[in-house]
Amino acid sequence: MFFRSFFDENLAHMSYLVGCQRTGEAIIIDPARNLQLYKETAEKEGLEIIAATETHIHADFVSGSREAAKQLGATLYLSDEGDENWKYQYLDEVNYVLLKDGSTFTIGLVEFQVMHTPGHTPESISFVLTDKGSGSTKPMGIFSGDFVFVGDIGRPDLLEKAAGVKGTASLGARQMFHFLKKFKSLPDYLQVWPAHGAGSACGKALGAVPVSTVGYEKLNNWALKIEDEEEFVTTLLTGQPEPPAYFAMMKKVNKLGPDYLNDGPIKTLSSVEELERFSSETVILDTRSAKDFAASHFKGAINIPFDKSITNWAGWLIGYDQNIVLITPEKDLDSIRKALASIGLDKIVARVEPAIALEDTSNLENYREIDVHQLQKLLNDDQYHLIDVRNQSEWDDGRIESAQHIMLGTLKNRLNEIPAGKKYIVQCRSGARSAIAASILQANGLHDVYNLKGGYIAWKKENLPILK
Template identity: 45%
Template sequence: MYFKQFFNEQLAQYSYLVGCQKTGEAIIIDPLRDITPYIKAAEQEGLRITHVTETHIHADFASGIREVINMGAQGFVSGHGGKDWTYQDIKASIIHEGDVIKVGNVKLEVLHTPGHTPESISFLLYDNGMNVPMGLFTGDFIFVGDVGRPDLLEEAAGIKNTTETGAKQMFQSLKKMDKLPGFIQIWPGHGAGSACGKSLGAVPMTTLGYERANSWAFQINEEQVFINTLTSEQPEPPYYFAEMKRINRDGVALMHHNIVTPLDEIKERAIDIRPKEVYAENLSDGINIPYNKKFLSFAGWYLDYQKPLQLVGDYETVQKAAHDLKMIGFDNVTTYVDTVNGKSYKTIDPESFKQLDRDKINILDVRTNKEWNESHFKEAVHIHFGKLLKKSVPFNKNEKIYVHCQSGVRSAIAMSILEQQGFTNLININDGYQAIK
């Protein structure tokens, strides 16, 4: 048997290629929209991608299952979603609990493991006719040290009263694991950095026995206590999650690898992908979201899928950023600008800020709810950095405002948004709340 795990750092996402080397067939599990890496890996091993499946309708990235089906593979999708979360416009076989997908001498047995979403399934992997499973592809069911959040249908897709139902289903799905041997490997759909859980581990795989002994989710035997714990302190889902749920259910367009061309000036809504230090000294009319491993998780708060977008940055970085935006289904990057001539914004170091009388100044805290709840300045106003375009800032646009996050990255994003909104006297606190503390 051939086995390969793929990791996308931007999305903290794992996908898998499993093949039967005897027959030359292979299956992809939870593919990203850009299927090039899977094709290259299969060709290097002399395998043909003949099958494709996924564990659920994803909320955090654009699925590649239709891309793989389009190249001739047989697709398999969950039939457990009910009328609201049934796959649309897809040429795939519908599978349920107990069904088996055979890929040469390799087989995948379907387990219905709802909780994260109603349609979520997992796959027990058997090799070469063995009766004992080798491992379990869990998608967003079991992670290393955590389990999938149950609130995305309500928080991101707007379907009310689904969070507690999902949490109850997750509790029952975990009980289903009691029947499986502890030695089986767990191959999750995400690692640390994903917003699909609140405390995901960075290790790429685990075992069921290890999770039983160490994960908080397996230690709680009372259903209501489990529900309360699972649904508390989940990170705020970026706004683009709702769009992903829709297009992955209804069908995303096939991906095109086009080149983004330059333009002399910003004419559309723009994202400035230059480092925050560069932006601070030479402002543009774009939202400053530096191109790094957090780019997609931050940019996803501000995308309008119905409108075109320009980027600000150098040619090579722009092409990478535009490609990555396609991974969350955004194809409408039109042009880019590589040179701007703007003003700079003001900053203050933590020591100087601590000398100020906080009762007499305006402070805007743009951190997450969890960070705010753990500790904050009682004089501050709190607005999550991702919600600044949709929430009113309760200060006069000419007043002096001190802006901070935890370490200085997200406050730089906030500064660029507030600049666009016409605030004229902004000061970014270098290194953020942790440095002040």
């Protein structure tokens, strides 16, 4: 048997390519939208990808299953669990097999047995793998999707918080409690291959180790050690991070069928005049570092630096109906395009080199940083207004007096809550998210902005007063 895992650090997403070396056939489990790495790996190993499957209708990235059916002629093995609201809607255009609890299918001599494992979502399934090509009759591992992670389990509140389906958080938590008993009954030696690692918003305490075992999780995973249902439900639902705004859209996209990838050319702008012609309906996204953006940037641009968090914050802050113009070097264009496409932000209409965007000084602005001691002196000055853009759990753990709490992802939709006519200081944990917030404020006409250097960490380090 051939086995290879793939990790997308932008999404903290794990996917897998499993092949039967006897027959030369392979399947992708929880495929990303861009299939290139799977195709290259399969070709190198002499395998043909004949199938793709997914553990559930994903909310945090665009699934590559439909793309695999189109590009590779792959048969899709998909869940038929859950009610009518959790059925795939694009099956009339693909070859497919629907799966229920207890179903089995084979790729060559590799067998997959289906376990219905709801809680994270109603249709969630897991796959227990047995390598019969090696002569084994015992399973090797389980593809657990968003059911069980290393050190954590899937959150059950996404349908309620991201998709607005009332009452599903508690129901999902109780389902998770009962179906974890099935997981605990599996052999301790079974390897656990989850769909996410540390950094994913699909749980609250995911481990950074990519693989575990059933036995290890029974000993160390907090969720598998709680025996009381009420305690379990309360613990699971407490402290879950805010789900990114794009999660609701991803759920819909993956259910209805994602658009096929568009890899056509993107227009390169040759002058700042061309950039100025784009309407207010267009997002101008500058992907340079926060330091470079703060020093000088095109008026109206927002800044999300090109690092592993770009997909998360782009998903929060850019609408799916908005065209995107990138201010970014040509060398980064392909990688940025793939990152945004992984969450369905496909409407990149143009790109311009940073040097060109900065040519006309009349169209530029900047913002300054202040340190915590400067902030302390300004807190009682009515001219200044402090905005804390951290998550709710961070705010609850401690905050700076007089700060207004507006989580970064919600900032663009809550600008009307910010008092007018002030000088604005933005603050987060370390200064990175507040730098993005500074760009959002300036792009929306609040120009007198300062970023707190070092953020709340620096404030606490100096033993300055905090509220709880």
